[in-house]
Amino acid sequence: MALYLAPWLGAEGQKAFWRQIAQMDDKYSQEVEWRYGEIRCPVAILWAEDDQWIPIDDGRELARRISSASFHVVPNAKHLMQEDAPEAIVATVLGFWRDLEERANVRKKPASAARSPSRQ
Numbered sequence: 219m220a221l222y223l224a225p226w227l228g229a230e231g232q233k234a235f236w237r238q239i240a241q242m243d244d245k246y247s248q249e250v251e252w253r254y255g256e257i258r259c260p261v262a263i264l265w266a267e268d269d270q271w272i273p274i275d276d277g278r279e280l281a282r283r284i285s286s287a288s289f290h291v292v293p294n295a296k297h298l299m300q301e302d303a304p305e306a307i308v309a310t311v312l313g314f315w316r317d318l319e320e321r322a323n324v325r326k327k328p329a330s331a332a333r334s335p336s337r338q
Contacts, residue, residue, distance in 0.1 A: 222298070254283040261287040262314040264307060266295035288314065 226235040261284050265277030274291065281289035290310045295302035 251283070254280070255285065257284050257286060259286060260314075260318055262290060262311065263287050264290045264292050264299070264310055266297060266299040266302065267291050267293045268295060269297045269299075271297040290314075 225231055263277055263281045263284075265274050267274065278289060281287040292299045292303050292306045292310065295306065300307060
């Protein structure tokens with residue numbers, strides 16, 4: 219936890235902390251929510267299964283609003299999932315990248331090769 223606390227210590231750190239807390243108001247995300255549907259690049263949303271700070275349903279709703287998003291629940295993790303389940307995060311991200319690469323390779327193949335397993 220010291221790693222996470224260090225930036226918030228001291229006079230400047232405490233001011234920055236309170237600025238960040240003030241920005242947690244929903245109005246800041248509501249200002250851009252209407253643009254989520256414009257996102258065209260692949261998106262992986264990872265959400266901690268036991269996040270007590272931001273409910274998992276918020277993550278599901280975010281994924282629903284981004285047509286290119288995949289939603290992944292990180293089991294046995296709370297809000298600081300990078301501490302609770304780093305291996306699960308790495309495995310999910312590697313799988314996401316692998317899927318992107320496989321889809322890109324399928325698109326690169328000639329149509330006849332993609333249809334015929336014997337030619338692969």
